Amino acid sequence: MQNTAECVVIGGGVVGSAIAYGLAKRGVKPVVLDEGDNAIRSSRVNFGLVWLHSKGDGMPAYGFWTRRSADIWQQFSDELKDETGVSTHYVKSGGLNYCLSEAEFETRSETIRRMREQAEKDPYEARIIDRAELMQLMPRAQLGYEVLGASYGPHDGTCSPLFLLHALHAGLKKHGADYRPNSPALTVKPVAGRFEVHTASGVISTPKVVLAAGHGNMPLEKSLGFDVEIIAERGQILVSERVAPMGILPANGVRQTAEGTLLIGTTNEEVGYDVSTTPKASAAMVQRAVRVFPAIAGVRIVRTWAGLRTLTKDECPVYEESERYPGAFIATCHSGVTLAAVHANDLAAAIHQGKLGPDIEPFHGRRLI
Ligand SMILES: Cc1cc2nc3c(=O)[nH]c(=O)nc-3n(C[C@H](O)[C@H](O)[C@H](O)COP(=O)(O)OP(=O)(O)OC[C@H]3O[C@@H](n4cnc5c(N)ncnc54)[C@H](O)[C@@H]3O)c2cc1C
Incomplete structure (x- = not known):
């Protein structure tokens, strides 16, 4: 089957699906290729936290990027619900990291202090709370005697990761994307300013390709000029x-x-x-x-x-456009649930425009070399 597409997104986990959903909302009709049950699929096995308060230690840009996602997550979730009828069960409740000894309390306090110092403007607003404040926050909870306190992040929350993925798949299809399960990309070849994506059922020719296949990126990325170790x-x-x-x-x-x-x-x-x-x-x-x-x-x-x-080596995301083959993008990260909102909005908009701007530039993989 010879085929053409405006854009091919490789990977239908939460990262590829959020980007594809965002592209489809912007009028692009991407083909989304997804492997089957044998693939490694982090999106189906995670804890469902939408979590800010420990992100960006050593890389403040990641703290701001995550805060941006936490800020727009409710709107993103509402939009998915309106469009697909599927609730992500998102709740921005605030989140905790318990300290069960003096040593843990000191280490957490130091981490929070260091992260605040690193960021010129504190994106976390996280703070250390003692046991008394913890009990005020959760008056019905019966805390063990060892709990001395916690760090508390007011922007943290949770969702159901499976419903999130379901909503994204429904949403991207609703906006005209062509989701193809059990259709792994076998190879991708740059050919005369375009890309040929080879699958078992044929070749898709496209001017734009987004590699977002989690661990599945690594066998494909070198041919597009990327070198991101996952x-x-x-x-x-x-x-x-x-x-x-x-x-x-x-x-x-x-x-x-x-x-x-x-x-x-x-x-x-x-x-x-x-x-x-x-x-x-x-x-x-x-x-x-x-x-x-x-x-x-x-x-x-x-x-x-x-x-x-x-x-990645520093546990922060990598987003890049290939320097050798413009039109090819790579996106990989831990915390794909947390970042789903910013992927569907800011990252998808940047890929659509063909330019990863100053907010995204710090995530180039060259920092890891
Ligand atoms: C135990 C655990 C707990 C976690 N908890 C959280 C949490 O609380 N909050 C949070 O934000 N994040 C959490 N994460 C991280 C989060 O799950 C990942 O960041 C996210 O799932 C990554 O999504 P992905 O789409 O990049 O990768 P994946 O989910 O692995 O998806 C990759 C997709 O690409 C497909 N694929 C692979 N190769 C190909 C190919 N050649 N062609 C086409 N398709 C291909 C696969 O089939 C798969 O569907 C956790 C992870 C783990 C393991």
Whole structure:
């Protein structure tokens, strides 16, 4: 099948889908190629945090970019709901990072202080709160005696990552994008100022291609002049049976979903592409969650899984247009859920215009060489 398209987005995870949705809203009709169930798909295994307060340590531009996303997430979510009928379950509740010892309290305080100093204008507005303030914030929660306090980020929130992906797929199709599941891009070749994207069912010729396939970028990127290393980091998560609303704010170790289940996580493990779960990690995560909320000790865990983060060397996003082959773009990041709003808006607009402007320039991969 010989085919042409205004634009081809390779990857239908949350990053590629948010960009494709944003392009489609701007009148482009991209073809979105997505691999099947065998692919690594971080978008379907994550914790669903829309999280600002620990982002950008060492790279303030990432803090501002994330704040921009947090600021427009509600509008983005409302728009998706209006257009597709699918709710992302987004709630901007504020978020916590618990401190269970003096040492943890000091380390968190130092991190927050350092991040505020690095950014000329503080995008986080995160602060350290003590146990008394924590109890005021969550009057119904029964905190364990070891909880000394937490860092608190007022712009943090949560969504359902699966509903987000579902809404993006529905939204991009509604705006005329052509989503093709089980259609991996096999190779991409620059040919006479255009690109030929080879698939099992034919070649698509396009003047613009966006590589947003997570770990799947690496086999394709060199032919487009990119050299972005993506590192796999395993994260394990547990989910419990449904329990009555606990009146707790989300934290990066435990949160309650809209359905009532508790999500407990996550690990940070460098084990290559191994997505096994381990009893040792499950036990450690549950023990810490129980130290924060002793009342959950009897709650049953119903499932556990592991996924792979898509990390760059400094854990910040990379967005680039190829210098050798203009018209080819690459987008990869950790925190694709958090950044979905800014990807669908600012990044999609920049790719549409064919110019990644000053807000996006700091994310060029040359900083990692
Ligand atoms: C345990 C864990 C917890 C996390 N928690 C959070 C969180 O709370 N908040 C947050 O913001 N982020 C979180 N993340 C990170 C987030 O999940 C990722 O940043 C995001 O999913 C990356 O999306 P992606 O689209 O780049 O990659 P993926 O989701 O991996 O999608 C890549 C897509 O590309 C497709 N693909 C691959 N190769 C090809 C090819 N050749 N042709 C066509 N398609 C191809 C795949 O099928 C896949 O659908 C977490 C990640 C993990 C692992």
